[in-house]
Amino acid sequence: MDITVTGEGAVLAEPDTLRLHAGVEVRRASAAESFAAVRAAAARLSQLLGQAGIEPRDVTTVELSLGPEYEAYPKVAAYRAAQGVEVVVRDVSQADRVIDAVAGVGEEARLNGVAFELSDQAAALAEARVRAFRDAAAKAAQYAELAGRPLGRVVSVTEEHGFGPPVPMRASLMAAESGNSVQPGRQALTVRVRLGYDFA
Structure with a gap:
């Protein structure tokens, strides 16, 4: 199982x-x-x-x-x-x-x-992977507890990632820092990971 x-x-x-x-x-x-x-x-x-x-x-x-x-x-x-x-x-x-x-x-x-x-996405994607893996692992542990079974090892990992729409930052803050009328806001980089576990 x-x-x-x-x-x-x-x-x-x-x-x-x-x-x-x-x-x-x-x-x-x-x-x-x-x-x-x-x-x-x-x-x-x-x-x-x-x-x-x-x-x-x-x-x-x-x-x-x-x-x-x-x-x-x-x-x-x-x-x-x-x-x-x-x-x-x-x-x-x-x-x-x-x-x-x-x-x-x-x-x-x-x-x-x-x-x-974002010219260099590596660091942001690496952090998003950590968060995605921890999120999936927490769900798996909860389901194992609900099922009354010890959770085994990870047997499969599938990843997908993408980019969300720009997230606005406070205009006054950005204007003060950059002096630009065109503001980049922030971009959401999202990683979704599917983990397969077996039961011990």
Whole structure:
């Protein structure tokens, strides 16, 4: 006879990396004009990001588009061109500086969202595993006591882990510490473990 129990452990960790989705967009009368204009705007964006301390390796092109916009099909009103990038900001305290750099491009600038992440998850996941294992072991001991049987050894371990939605921290505290208008909050890292025991 054996018993299988599931335990869960969660750790809150403050993200230290920001992924900023930004880009440039223009509309011009011809496709050639539109494409040339968006390339020029993208070059300005790249220059300003560099001046804000972003290394070229931390900028990835994620969008490049060109197409007509119709006044009444098939009459073309203009051509829209866009170029988007994902910018990795490795120092969250510099978030506003980088966002200001994007805005500095001018009317062509676009901001499309941010995402925070924890660059080194190992320590947080290790602590979450400890908590999950202890949670499962406590449940197994309780069931063994209820069944009136001594609990044996662990015969199987299965793990899964994931990330919860950001957990807000007090805005005033974060603003005082980072000086940023964009706040990372804290992220929940969760480990679930399934333990199989036999009865002695």
